[in-house]
Amino acid sequence: MYQVGNLVKKLSDKHGRKRESLIPILQDIVEKHNYLTDEAMVEVAKELEISAAEVYGTASFYTFLDTQVRGKYVIRVCKTITCSMKGKEEIVQILEDMLKIKVGETTSDRNFSLIETNCIGWCHKAPAMLINEIPYTELTPEKVVEIIKGYLH
Amino acid sequence: MMETKGLNKVGLIFEKIDPREVLTKAYNMSSGEVIQNILDSGLKGRGGAGFPTGLKWKYAGAEKEKEKYIVCNADEGEPGTFKDREILDKVAYKVYGGMAIAGKAIGAKNGIVYLRAEYKFLLPQLMKELEVFHKLIDEIGFDFKIRFCLGSGAYICGEESALFESIQGDRGEPRNKPPYPTSSGVFGKPTSINNVETLVSAMMIIMHGPASYSQLGTKDSRGSKVFSVSGDTPTPGIFELELGMSVQEFVNEFGDGDTKAVQVGGASGFCVPRKKFQNAIIGFEGVPTGGSMKLFNSSRSMYNVLHNYLDFFAEESCGQCTPCRVGCQQLLKGVEKVKKGEAKSTYLNELVKLADTMKIASKCGLGQSVGNAFRTIVENFREEIIY
DSSP states (O other): OOOOHHHHHHHHHHSSGGEEEHHHHHHHHHHSSSSOOOHHHHHHHHHTTOOHHHHHHHTTOTTTSOHHHHHHHHEEEOOOOHHHHHHHHHHHHHHHHHHTOOOOOBBSSSEEEEEEEOSOGGGOOOSSSTTEEEEEEEOOOHHHHHHHHHOOO | OOOOOOBOOSSTOOOOOOHHHHHHHTTTTTTHHHHHHHHHHOOOOOSSSOOBBHOOOOOOOOOOOOOEEEEEEEOSSSSSHHHHHHHHHHHHHHHHHHHHHHHHHOOOOOOEEEEEEEEGGGGGHHHHHHHHHHHHHHTTTOOOOOEEOOOSSOOOGGGGGHHHHHHHHHOOOOSSSSSSSTTTGGGGGGGEEEEEEHHHHHHHHHHHHHHHHHSSSSSBBBSSEEEEEEOOOOOEEEEEEEEOOBBBHHHHOOOSOOOOOOOOEEGGGGEGGGTTTTTBBBBBSSOOSSSEEEEEETTOOOOHHHHHHHHHHHHHHHSOOOOHHHHHHHHHHHHHHHHHHOOOTTTTHHHHHHHHHHHHHHHSSHHHHHHHHHHHHHSSSHHHHOO
């Protein structure tokens, strides 16, 4: 768990306390803490004077506003058709082997989460994945090993 | 033999230009002149739906409301489309330029770029370019400001009214239409929402004049278009081509010699099998596309392609209306059953009827278009779905 009250206040000062401020605030919390805890969503609700259900209802609509535990680095492997045709399975396999987790899981040190995602717009350089917001393209298992090593250090 | 334009490469969208010159030209025109230029060019929206851009601006311009918005739809999520990312990466100043020109046309002072979360890595560079752009239009005299709004990973937010809901801080659920965005868009205000490429095209039309632009393309599909080419091709990538070529001509250029089908327009588009390449024109008179062109060769199972698309739609359906929410899931389960032999092959006919019902009964373009790929893949590759 993380202390979130002060952060939510700070973010509300930055983005405002209107309904349209909600998503930017949630995005910034996710950027800092990787996911949204119930506590964080309740704090946001108080600050914006809306119900916690409204906050959860909005957050849970969007796949990048995670409401379950995520690691520091969220790996999103594209599973849409071209990436799938060009070797996505191999990429997922090597990531599962290296991180010792399955798709949908987070490492016990909370460093990595591995998930599959829909088209990320790199079909011409498939297979592709995002680690947080950084795209990695034309992946091979060897390339993935090097990329992940870079994050382990 | 059908007459086509052939395959011609064009260099308008990525052409390096002096934005000051074009924007000064636009600034010195009346709103009506700007709109007339776009109307005369025949430009239709480049996001896929193909609504005439000039008409959109005309309708939004006619609204009496003082507060109006220009929204740039950069929520490029259609599988197989990646041209807007490249446009934003290479010529963002032309996207901003198109927005300022649109602002002039309809009388809007505010622009919002809705950028999909998957393209967040572009944001620092885009903000820097925006600063330079704001300085430039201030000097020319425009009263126009652009800001960014970041998506959070939802395909449906590419649908215009869902996108407005998202900007307003809500779940990205499409609205009922009418009212249309030109009278009630973001924050309930008159809004012109245009695709990234459309805005750049508009700027190029102001620069070169509508007559030279409308010489390109066909009667129903004027101009050129940026295509995102992927799948089984030796040359995947982004290509600006004149509209009006046949799928055959496209395959001659981009195929690997063994192309058995081209999916035109992404998961919500149409599958064109080899026997129809010759007579299918890529454009609004034939098979329309927002740019997504996926080639499949004979080593690919069209069942896998269809399954992948249905899985995509079942996940991305916003769940608000029943035909789409339940329909996507049932189509997915249905083809699995047929494949496993748990349902007779004639069950596919029932599923096609379901897809047709979704086209009529769904609230927005997502549910309405699932049937495009479904019908065209099932009709043309029935054996591959069954066996």
